[in-house]
Amino acid sequence: MGHPDRRTRRQPVRRPTTATATRSRTRGRAGRAAGPGPALRRRRRHREPGRRTCERREARADDTRLQQLGHRSRRGRRRPSGRGRTHGGIGDPRESRRVERSLSKAGVAQYERRRRDEPMSHQSESGFPIASRSELGRAAGRLVRADPWMFVFTIGFGTVTAALALAPPWLAGVVIDEITGGASLAEVDRYGAVLVLLAVLQLLISRYSFLVTARFGLRLSQRLRRSIVDRVLNLPARIVDKADTGDLMVRTTGDTRRVTGIFSSAAPEMLVSIVQVVLTFVFVAVLSVPLAIVTIIGMLGIPLVTRWYLRRAAAGYLAEADGHGRLAESLSGTVNGARAVELYGLQRRRQDDIVRRAATARAAQFATLRLRSVLFPAVDSSYALALVLVLLAGAWMYQANAVALGSLIAILLYVRQMSGPLDVVLLWLESLQSAIASFARVEGLAGADVANPTPSTATPSGPRLAVADVSFAYEQGPTVLHGIDLEIRPGENLVIVGASGAGKSTLARLLVGIEAPTSGSITLGGVEVSALPLEVRRSHIALVTQEQHLFHDTIRTNLLLARPDAEDGELHAAMSAVGAHWLDGLPAGLDTIVSQHDSLSGAHAQQIALARVLLSDPQTVVLDEATSLLTPGSASTVERSLWSVLEDRTVITIAHRLATARVADRIAVIDGGRIRELGNHEELLRRRGLYMRLWNAWQGGPH
Ligand SMILES: Nc1ncnc2c1ncn2[C@@H]1O[C@H](COP(=O)(O)OP(=O)(O)OP(=O)(O)O)[C@@H](O)[C@H]1O
Incomplete structure (x- = not known):
């Protein structure tokens, strides 16, 4: 039967x-x-x-x-786990x-x-x-x-x-x-x-x-x-x-x-x-x-x-x-x-x-x-x-x-x-x-996306990014950003620095519209960034973080994801702009198969991700520790070379290494979720405040 x-x-x-x-x-x-x-x-x-x-x-x-x-708090009455305890329960x-x-x-x-x-x-x-x-x-x-x-x-x-x-x-x-x-x-x-x-x-x-x-x-x-x-x-x-x-x-x-x-x-x-x-x-x-x-x-x-x-x-x-x-x-x-x-x-x-x-x-x-x-x-x-x-x-x-x-x-x-x-x-x-x-x-x-049920139909009128009186708290958490005001000029290189936990990455997520401000507004060309449809947002602003995913395919395919019609010459130029000269040493060149687990290191993956940004060429790029896996020397070189390639683009860099900050147009120093100082390297050093202390500490440390 x-x-x-x-x-x-x-x-x-x-x-x-x-x-x-x-x-x-x-x-x-x-x-x-x-x-x-x-x-x-x-x-x-x-x-x-x-x-x-x-x-x-x-x-x-x-x-x-x-x-x-039983839908109680997971952090509630948790007992210490251990051999005796677990077996006692099971038995x-x-x-x-x-x-x-x-x-x-x-x-x-x-x-x-x-x-x-x-x-x-x-x-x-x-x-x-x-x-x-x-x-x-x-x-x-x-x-x-x-x-x-x-x-x-x-x-x-x-x-x-x-x-x-x-x-x-x-x-x-x-x-x-x-x-x-x-x-x-x-x-x-x-x-x-x-x-x-x-x-x-x-x-x-x-x-x-x-x-x-x-x-x-x-x-x-x-x-x-x-x-x-x-x-x-x-x-x-x-x-x-x-x-x-x-x-x-x-x-x-x-x-x-x-x-x-x-x-x-x-x-x-x-x-x-x-x-x-x-x-x-x-x-x-x-x-x-x-x-x-x-x-x-x-x-x-x-x-x-x-x-x-x-x-x-x-x-x-x-x-x-x-x-x-x-x-x-x-x-x-x-x-x-x-x-x-x-x-x-x-x-x-x-x-x-x-x-x-x-x-x-x-x-x-x-x-x-x-x-x-x-x-x-x-x-x-x-x-x-x-x-x-x-x-x-x-x-x-x-x-x-x-x-x-x-x-x-x-x-x-x-x-x-x-x-x-x-x-x-x-x-x-x-x-x-x-x-x-x-x-x-x-x-x-x-x-799942109940926070953005009606995306905006307006188109940004230009690349000006304006942060006005922004505060932000993660769901059921304390406020981590307080009253941030920041006008980012088109084509500017802005570096954001601050101690760990100051709120730098949170600000980066807000700038690219992943999170919406709890109060205040972040606008791109006059339109609220978080309300922009995903595709529109992606075409205007790119975020590169330290975690990068490479698909199990050739380097060429991974690069072409950013611009499907790019020629090999453009792919090579993008890779060399981010210091990926190792590509020339690979026997199969752009046809080398990569994956997350093969011989390419995390630093190589970060370079491929940065090259993708160059190829997609958005108006604004936010780099959140995007070169963290590169050696300190090559990270600064890559960041500066990115700035020169993206000459007329806005580049916002979250940096732990202050060598990058030194040559930036402006530096925003964040502390406790607030912008404490804003200016270029010389101006901030003359102020003898928080930035100077960070600079001195960084110069004294290994870098
Ligand atoms: N997903 C999250 N949910 C709740 N709180 C978070 C979340 N992400 C970060 N926070 C909290 O927000 C505050 C700011 O964190 P953020 O990661 O923005 O700081 P940061 O300056 O980028 O630090 P780091 O340099 O160590 O990355 C911290 O107190 C952190 O614990």
């Missing part, structure tokens, strides 16, 4: 790529009407306890899960149960809030929003409306296939009535021939139905994937910087895979199965209304237990996805920071953190497994109860001549057959719950 295993129900969404899974799914659709066989059901039950014991053993974790999944089954109960309560409360349709303000712990129920409904509606005919065909073919699957029990009943009524063998043979014909017809139509359904699902998931990629690429830098990269990765990989899996298989299959269930009830009611009512009474347990399950499952799957996101974040942080971990001896601390997060993820997974362990036995009992009740009531009605024997047998076959599509609906419901949680997280990315 082709029904996916209930326990591993969520895997089939990912499995159809394998030949076996495809075969199994095909068989599942073709033979769905008969429902899972008793042998398979028995096998499932036998497998469950062993796995459950294993899951239970794995799932025991310390009580920090409550803080993490205590009562503790594990308590955590799961609390998780369920917190989760159900959260799900109820979502059901009441809170606005998009809800956020996961990572900082990205989670879409509300009505937003999900609208998103799904948009996807279906984009392909209305495929939707109609899917439903149409599904209905015809379902109707054909209901014909054999009907005919079986008719044959029995005919035989008991004394029909001849030739008449019975005619019914047999009709049955064979119908079976062939069903085979052909169900094949087309399968193709149409699969095509509809694949088109839905393809459309969704495209919109997710667009959404991620358009996320503003301030959102990405603030958010947890692990969570973003899980949303764009695991969550997306789950949602597209559901769209490409479960959603269309469920639609067809729901049509089958409804039609089966109609057929039963046509044969005998009282027995249709008895069937409904026998199956009443199914909606009740399903409702109980669904109310808890949505929250459970949200917690599960959140737990995996946080685990991925810790793992990627540890791998990316492997050198720092080794240098500062952080191995034990990182291990403890990963173990704790893994335990949290397992506990969330286990909580959903426990829900399934209630749902499926209850549903099985309801099928059995419905069958027994129909048999008893049917026998009584038969004796009272209220129903024909053939009709009774047909109804019994229908009740038995109904478990097939119902099982499909119920089994997919579980995946659907997890997919809805994933869909909410994926759709939540659409609401």
Whole structure:
């Protein structure tokens, strides 16, 4: 029988790529009407306890899960991690149960809030929003409306296939009535021939139905994937910087895979199965209304237990996805920071953190497994109860001549057959719950940029950058910039200096519009920089920081990102302007393949990034420690050479090395989030203030 295993129900969404899974799914659709066989059901039950014991053993974790999944502060009651503590938590089954109960309560409360349709303000712990129920409904509606005919065909073919699957029990009943009524063998043979014909017809139509359904699902998931990629690429830098990269990765990989899996298989299959269930009830009611009512009474347990399950499952799957996101974040942080971990001896601390997060993820997974362990036995009992009740009531009605024997047998076959599509609906419901949680997280990315919902349509009238009475505080943090006033003249070389934490980088982020001022304004040619659409902003102002990304491709391709039509000569000129003379020594020259991890150093990557700026040639360039990885001598040379190449451009440099400041048009000295001094090198030295102290300290230090 082709029904996916209930326990591993969520895997089939990912499995159809394998030949076996495809075969199994095909068989599942073709033979769905008969429902899972008793042998398979028995096998499932036998497998469950062993796995459950294993899951239970794995799932025991310390009580920090409550803080993490119960939406309390992460910095709250964190206990010291350590071998004894962690093992103590894992080894205590009562503790594990308590955590799961609390998780369920917190989760159900959260799900109820979502059901009441809170606005998009809800956020996961990572900082990205989670879409509300009505937003999900609208998103799904948009996807279906984009392909209305495929939707109609899917439903149409599904209905015809379902109707054909209901014909054999009907005919079986008719044959029995005919035989008991004394029909001849030739008449019975005619019914047999009709049955064979119908079976062939069903085979052909169900094949087309399968193709149409699969095509509809694949088109839905393809459309969704495209919109997710667009959404991620358009996320503003301030959102990405603030958010947890692990969570973003899980949303764009695991969550997306789950949602597209559901769209490409479960959603269309469920639609067809729901049509089958409804039609089966109609057929039963046509044969005998009282027995249709008895069937409904026998199956009443199914909606009740399903409702109980669904109310808890949505929250459970949200917690599960959140737990995996946080685990991925810790793992990627540890791998990316492997050198720092080794240098500062952080191995034990990182291990403890990963173990704790893994335990949290397992506990969330286990909580959903426990829900399934209630749902499926209850549903099985309801099928059995419905069958027994129909048999008893049917026998009584038969004796009272209220129903024909053939009709009774047909109804019994229908009740038995109904478990097939119902099982499909119920089994997919579980995946659907997890997919809805994933869909909410994926759709939540659409609401990530709530700070700039209506970009300005005005065009900057010129390159003058004006900062007027700007103050700024990071979300829920203290004010880090206070009343900054600064007029930056077009073509000026301005250097910003100050102690660590003074607010230099924050000012740089404001100047390029990544952050918007809390009060005051920063305008470029009269237009608020942060309100400019991303593309317009990029064409006017470029920010180069110390972190640079090179794509795994040739140096040429990496450079051409800035100006696709640049000639090789221009690429070489840009590279030599930033002191990247090493390019001439490479055997493959511009065709050398680079990546983040190969032989090119961080300094080389910074030079490629600076060369890109020269090629893109924006009116204003902000360099925030863009030469930090170069040797002090070459950094000053590169910065000065950049200034001469970008002669008529505005260059704002955040500098730690004051050699750069010396030759700048003006220097702004920042201290405690305020501009304390402004002037050129000689003027500031004559003032004998903060700049002079910084200059003397720098001259005395190694540089
Ligand atoms: N993303 C952030 N969220 C909250 N506070 C931040 C964030 N980034 C910086 N800060 C705080 O803002 C203040 C100014 O930081 P900023 O990075 O702008 O200083 P800086 O002068 O560039 O320092 P450095 O030279 O060390 O980079 C500091 O107190 C810092 O802790």
